Every structure is written in C-alpha cells, then in structure tokens.
Amino acid sequence: MPASDQFNPLAVAVLTVSDSRGPEQDSSGDFLAQALQSAGHKLAARALVPDDIYRIRAQVSAWIADPHTDAILITGGTGFSGRDSTPEAIAVLFDKPIDGFGELFRHLSLHDIGTSTIQSRALAGFANHTVIFAMPGSTGACELAWQKILLEQLDSRHRPCNFYGVLRVSAGRAKNH
DSSP: OOOOSSOOOOEEEEEEEOSSOOGGGOHHHHHHHHHHHHTTOEEEEEEEEOSOHHHHHHHHHHHHHOTTOOEEEEESOOSSSTTOOHHHHHGGGOSEEOHHHHHHHHHHHHHHHGGGGGGOOOEEEEETTEEEEEEOSSHHHHHHHIIIIIHHHTOTTOSSOOHHHHHHHHHTSOOOO
8 A cells, every 4th residue: 555654652561482492581572572662553452372283272362352452573483493373274264365575575685594495384364354473483583574574664754655545445444452
C-alpha cells in the first residue's frame, strides 16, 4: 500500500518458540521487543512457548483474534532439527502467505551463513488482517530480519509500499489501540 507522511505505530506481539530457553535466556525475543519499541511501535504482548505445534497455534490464534494486535513476530522453531514445527503450526492459519519474506530472508542471510540458509524455513503471511512473520531463533537472524526487512515494512512512511496500509485497508476498519 502507499506510504503515509506520518509514522503510525502498530501493536506488535512477540512469540518465542523454544524447548530449551526460558525468559532469562530469550535474547532473540528481547531483541525483537526492544527493536520494535525503539522504532515507535507498541509491544502488545509477549510469550514463550515450547516447540509444540498446538501450543504455538493456540497462542498465535489468540493474537490473530485480538483486534488490538496488528502484527506478530515469531522467533524459533523454523529449522529442521528436533521438534521444529513453527511453519506447520502457523502456515495453516494464513489467509494469504507472504512468499517474498522467506525468499528475501534467505537471500540476505546467505552472506552471513552461506548455504546453511537453505535450512531456514522463515515464513510470513496474513491472518484476519494481522501480519505474521516467523524467523529463526538466533538473535543474529532476528537482527537481520528486523534491520533489513521488518523495520521498513512495518513503517507507514516507507515508500513505495509497506504493510501498514494493508492492515488498515484490508480490514475495512481501523483497529483500536
């Protein structure tokens, strides 16, 4: 959608998916929460759930249903090892996938991690007028996604387009904050 002349903050929820980390070790979730607030957005909610398809899906579904949540950032559970199941948990919730997010994330991460980038199943999509981005659980991956993709795409001023207008226009109403 076209850019706005003014910054319009979004209410963004952060979900960490991990079987091995608790809140004290959640550096990637900490980074995302700090980064979005530093950019002027509101931290709508934050949670940490084990890598369990139904627990992930339940938490994301609750935020999708909440009219006060505009965006969801998920860190963790996007690889191939162990119980990684974030893509399986959330892809079925999408009304529309955002294929370009995973493609661009892997392209950008090629410089940092080489061909290991093919093991990232980063993905994004829209569900109930809420934009959802899932990225790997490393802090470096979250920094890359935030700095090179999300910061601009969640900023209503970014030209030529950003997701702010899609969130508002596609809903046919302004969400209440």
